[in-house]
Amino acid sequence: MEWLIWTGAALALSGVALLIYCIIAALKAKKLxxxxxxxxxxxxxxxxxxxxxxxxxxxGLGAVTIGIILG
Incomplete structure (x- = not known):
């Protein structure tokens, strides 16, 4: 189940990166x-x-949790 943990971690990190992009886009919209x-x-x-x-x-976090429980 190691692949499930790594896939979930990648999803979680990409979601966090997208959240950071949203913060920057919102600040940019306010600044404009x-x-x-x-x-x-x-x-x-x-x-x-x-x-x-x-x-x-x-x-992603759910996948990591399931991977840890099953692993």
């Missing part, structure tokens, strides 16, 4: 300014990506 509607439109894209990143991280 514009009208409230412009900022809201940019942040809506970031929110969707943020949820995907959290899901990827959760799946």
């Amino acid at each position: 300014g514009g009208t409230d509607e412009d900022i809201r439109a940019r942040l809506q894209k970031v929110v969707a990506l943020n949820l995907i990143a959290l899901m990827i991280s959760a799946i």
Whole structure:
């Protein structure tokens, strides 16, 4: 089950990297300014990506946990 642990760790790390990207994108959207509607439109894209990143991280951590239990 070692492969499950490493695959889960890779998924978890890629999810964390995507979360860091979301933080940077949100700060960039705030820095660019514009009208409230412009900022809201940019942040809506970031929110969707943020949820995907959290899901990827959760799946990765679950895989690591299952790999440790079965291993």
